[in-house]
Amino acid sequence: MNFIGIENLRLTDRNKAGGDAIFEHNGERVKAEFNFYLQLNECLSIRLGRHDKRLSTADLENFISNKRMELKKMVKPDVERLRREKRKELYGVEEFNNPHKNLP
DSSP states (O other), rough: OOEEEEEEEEEETTTEEEEEEEEETTTTEEEEEEEEEETTEEEEEEEEEEEEETSSSHHHHHHHTTTTHHHHHHHHHHHHHHHHHHHHHHHHHHHOOOOTTOOO
16 A cells, blocks of 8 residues: 555545545556534544445544554645635635744
């Protein structure tokens, strides 16, 4: 099981995003859904969703556990972009006056 990347990252709820984790398994590309739980633009937690039966649930959960920090860093720029796009779509602005943004 070789990790290739995350595709189709999308906001599924106000503080939740979903994406398809792509793996190479026995020469084939297989998908597993990862759910990212968010607070502002930070990913707090990652959970396994539906996945191809060729991948073991235990192996995928171990992968998430071992690569948690790398996965969080990988999706952060996309989460920021998705949040900006959603704000623009809903409110017509890309940024609110966020009092927490400039805290040390």
